[in-house]
Amino acid sequence: MGLGRKIGDYLDLRLGIRDILEQNLTRYLLPRNINAWYTLGAVLFTLFALQFATGILLLVYYNPTADEAFRSIQRIMNEVPYGWLIRTVHAVGANIIILALLMHMLSVLFMGSYKAPRELTWVAGFLLLLLSLGMCLTGYLLPWSQLSFWATTVATSSSGEIPLVGDVVLRFLRGGAMVGQPTLGRFFALHVMGFPLIFGLLVLIHLFCVRRVGISRPPFGPEWHPAEPPVTFHHEEHPDGIPFFPHYVAKDGATIAFFLALLLAVVFFAPGLFFPPASFEPADPFTTPRGIKPEWYFLWAYQTLKIFPNEFLGLAVQGIALILLLLLPFLDRSPERRPARRPLFVSVYFFGIALFIALSVWGHYS
Amino acid sequence: MQRSSRRKFLVSLLGSLGAAAVGIATYPVFKYLAPSRSDERGGRITIPRAQVGVGQAHFFQFQGHPAVVLQRSPGVFIALSAICTHLGCIVKWVSEKGEFLCPCHAGRFSSDGKVLSGPPPRPLPSIPVAISGENLLIG
Amino acid sequence: MTGTGAAQRTYRYLQLIFFLVTLIARVDPAAAQTAETVCIQCHGSQPGRLGAPVREWQTSIHAANGISCHNCHGGDPTDVAMAMSPERGFLGVPNERAIPGFCGRCHVGVQEDYLASAHGRALGKGGPQCVTCHGNHAVLNASPDLINPKDCSRCHDYGRAGEIKSAVLETDRRITELERQLLSLRHIGIATREMEGELFALRNRFHRLFHSVDVEKVRSQTAGFQTELGKISGRIAEVEAKLNRRKLWGGAMVVLLVGCGILSLLIYRSYREEIDRSQHP
Numbered sequence: 001m002g003l004g005r006k007i008g009d010y011l012d013l014r015l016g017i018r019d020i021l022e023q024n025l026t027r028y029l030l031p032r033n034i035n036a037w038y039t040l041g042a043v044l045f046t047l048f049a050l051q052f053a054t055g056i057l058l059l060v061y062y063n064p065t066a067d068e069a070f071r072s073i074q075r076i077m078n079e080v081p082y083g084w085l086i087r088t089v090h091a092v093g094a095n096i097i098i099l100a101l102l103m104h105m106l107s108v109l110f111m112g113s114y115k116a117p118r119e120l121t122w123v124a125g126f127l128l129l130l131l132s133l134g135m136c137l138t139g140y141l142l143p144w145s146q147l148s149f150w151a152t153t154v155a156t157s158s159s160g161e162i163p164l165v166g167d168v169v170l171r172f173l174r175g176g177a178m179v180g181q182p183t184l185g186r187f188f189a190l191h192v193m194g195f196p197l198i199f200g201l202l203v204l205i206h207l208f209c210v211r212r213v214g215i216s217r218p219p220f221g222p223e224w225h226p227a228e229p230p231v232t233f234h235h236e237e238h239p240d241g242i243p244f245f246p247h248y249v250a251k252d253g254a255t256i257a258f259f260l261a262l263l264l265a266v267v268f269f270a271p272g273l274f275f276p277p278a279s280f281e282p283a284d285p286f287t288t289p290r291g292i293k294p295e296w297y298f299l300w301a302y303q304t305l306k307i308f309p310n311e312f313l314g315l316a317v318q319g320i321a322l323i324l325l326l327l328l329p330f331l332d333r334s335p336e337r338r339p340a341r342r343p344l345f346v347s348v349y350f351f352g353i354a355l356f357i358a359l360s361v362w363g364h365y366s
Numbered sequence: 367m368q369r370s371s372r373r374k375f376l377v378s379l380l381g382s383l384g385a386a387a388v389g390i391a392t393y394p395v396f397k398y399l400a401p402s403r404s405d406e407r408g409g410r411i412t413i414p415r416a417q418v419g420v421g422q423a424h425f426f427q428f429q430g431h432p433a434v435v436l437q438r439s440p441g442v443f444i445a446l447s448a449i450c451t452h453l454g455c456i457v458k459w460v461s462e463k464g465e466f467l468c469p470c471h472a473g474r475f476s477s478d479g480k481v482l483s484g485p486p487p488r489p490l491p492s493i494p495v496a497i498s499g500e501n502l503l504i505g
Numbered sequence: 506m507t508g509t510g511a512a513q514r515t516y517r518y519l520q521l522i523f524f525l526v527t528l529i530a531r532v533d534p535a536a537a538q539t540a541e542t543v544c545i546q547c548h549g550s551q552p553g554r555l556g557a558p559v560r561e562w563q564t565s566i567h568a569a570n571g572i573s574c575h576n577c578h579g580g581d582p583t584d585v586a587m588a589m590s591p592e593r594g595f596l597g598v599p600n601e602r603a604i605p606g607f608c609g610r611c612h613v614g615v616q617e618d619y620l621a622s623a624h625g626r627a628l629g630k631g632g633p634q635c636v637t638c639h640g641n642h643a644v645l646n647a648s649p650d651l652i653n654p655k656d657c658s659r660c661h662d663y664g665r666a667g668e669i670k671s672a673v674l675e676t677d678r679r680i681t682e683l684e685r686q687l688l689s690l691r692h693i694g695i696a697t698r699e700m701e702g703e704l705f706a707l708r709n710r711f712h713r714l715f716h717s718v719d720v721e722k723v724r725s726q727t728a729g730f731q732t733e734l735g736k737i738s739g740r741i742a743e744v745e746a747k748l749n750r751r752k753l754w755g756g757a758m759v760v761l762l763v764g765c766g767i768l769s770l771l772i773y774r775s776y777r778e779e780i781d782r783s784q785h786p
Binding site for chain 3: 369372373376377379380383384386387390431449450453454455456467469470471472484485
């Protein structure tokens with residue numbers, strides 16, 4: 001107790017640290033009826049921290065050249081002590097993160113938490129989702145396996161369908177006419193530096209928005225009523241709420257532990273779940289493996305492109321869907337957040353989920 | 367009062383489980399970063415020069431993998447991996463032709479390991495050789 | 506590894522529970538096609554005798570391993586006009602006596618043992634050559650099923666052939682089983698290339714051995730092959746023991762984390778009860 005207290009006193013005297021901690025932990029009150037879905041933010045924070053840590057560790061042995069990349073991953077998986085663990089956690093972690101991101105977004109949509117005054121939180125969050133998918137896409141190429149090579153070839157090729165500038169865009173993405181060393185170079189730079197830096201900045205903005213505006217109250221229970229649209233800045237307080245620490249931290253901790261348990265369960269008991277056989281063959285530009293499919297979270301887009309007769313049309317539809325989602329809080333401006341009073345939105349919501357699942361399953365079996 | 371002692375118990379239990387989990391997680395990271403000892407094991411191999419006549423090949427195990435050393439011309443030695451780069455069969459030395467032949471799919475390699483014909487995608491990797499008196503130091 | 510089937514089922518199941526509305530991705534299946542040689546472009550669309558080889562070849566082990574028309578028949582697969590010109594090394598159809606040499610350009614070992622065998626010595630005098638048993642364009646991965654009463658008794662009675670078959674069957678079964686094990690290890694990222702190479706070389710030596718069609722020779726060498734197979738299967742067993750140890754630790758870690766989660770929930774509930782009681786006494 002003695003030493004801890006002394007350090008606390010020292011810091012408190014100079015930085016007023018106890019006040020900050022109290023304001024953000026014990027005196028930071030959350031809505032009383034806050035539910036488990038609200039813990040997904042903390043889960044994502046932990047999972048991304050794990051990705052950063054394992055990513056940095058992988059950089060120690062990874063070699064970003066077309067000649068060496070595959071072999072360096074093989075070495076990590078087979079020769080470096082516990083390399084298999086670090087690498088599998090990183091790769092499986094990416095999939096678990098996408099799952100958690102989708103759940104996070106869906107819960108925000110369902111509870112209408114994106115509505116005014118939280119539009120900016122939504123926009124930052126949606127950009128984080130897109131950036132995460134970008135990190136998945138760029139990370140996919142780095143092992144330089146058959147899967148990496150052909151999935152990237154396929155994924156970049158349809159940008160060539162954009163009218164007028166398609167070819168330029170395609171060559172710019174690949175750094176040349178074909179996927180090769182130039183592609184690996186730029187994807188590597190984006191994956192380990194470019195995207196993570198922007199990502200960190202966006203996380204700060206997202207968290208700042210969350211903290212500054214205040215946690216939204218779940219729109220359930222008899223006492224919930226839509227608030228008047230704000231005319232001045234207003235921090236949403238919950239005077240009768242539960243403290244963030246220790247109450248809600250315990251709940252956050254529980255969900256985090258369950259998610260980590262899920263991650264490790266996949267890593268140890270189904271390590272091949274997210275690795276098709278082609279991910280363990282070195283890239284060969286002259287042999288197209290059979291049945292190259294994108295990751296499960298891109299299958300819906302893969303199938304959309306196959307449905308439309310014209311690829312550009314498919315791309316345009318996807319682009320419009322993304323933009324609509326990004327701008328949703330500016331289009332859907334009614335203050336009502338109770339799902340029972342938003343029948344149209346809720347029907348579209350479930351239709352969207354069903355469509356996503358149907359397209360993905362179709363894409364998987366087609 | 368009873369509740370708070372129960373909670374104290376839960377918190378200390380969680381603390382010890384959490385510490386155990388962190389401890390277990392730290393060990394792999396430490397091992398991952400620890401310098402590898404296999405470099406120091408080295409695995410240099412000594413072979414008497416007399417075993418490798420001019421134009422002759424001598425097959426041996428190098429770091430657990432089949433390898434071959436060859437005296438191409440008097441005093442000029444070359445050591446190569448003996449594993450065909452196509453499907454992993456062991457190449458044979460055809461001394462009449464002065465080249466390696468893989469018996470599985472007729473891949474042919476020159477005496478310095480370059481692919482002459484057949485399906486092998488890459489040359490045979492070479493291994494450094496040095497002469498030390500009457501011995502060859504390989505590796 | 507019974508995990509693969511379960512993993513696939515889990516994968517499908519996960520897809521069913523994962524949901525969402527939108528993301529990015531650009532995927533074009535048509536872009537991922539290999540260039541066809543001019544041989545296949547022309548012959549593939551021809552009916553009857555001229556097109557049949559392409560369709561047969563497509564089912565073959567050669568097609569699966571990327572061995573195309575020109576790899577055996579020569580010629581220029583990139584130039585329509587000169588594709589079948591002897592100047593570019595076009596060989597066309599070998600006559601019967603030339604077939605062992607034709608296939609033996611790649612299958613050197615088998616050719617050697619075959620030529621020295623009773624089969625090979627009868628080449629051109631009614632004896633069988635490669636195509637007699639293996640077929641030509643629809644050539645399949647060789648298996649002991651090729652030795653069967655129906656095919657062998659086209660020329661002689663099945664007796665000795667049957668003896669050879671029973672002599673090779675067990676070794677062949679073990680080779681196939683080890684191949685399968687190595688493949689499933691490869692699919693979870695274990696470096697099996699070297700073991701696969703050894704096994705392939707062994708399989709290759711074993712296959713050339715029984716082309717000598719000499720029962721005594723096959724029997725006397727089988728023990729040696731079995732010993733070598735035993736070494737490979739010992740190494741596979743080591744890998745699998747290592748994987749099981751990992752699972753043990755992983756399982757413990759999962760249990761530990763689930764325990765942490767449950768404890769956190771209990772702690773949360775105790776705080777929650779306290780606050781509810783203080784506000785509604």
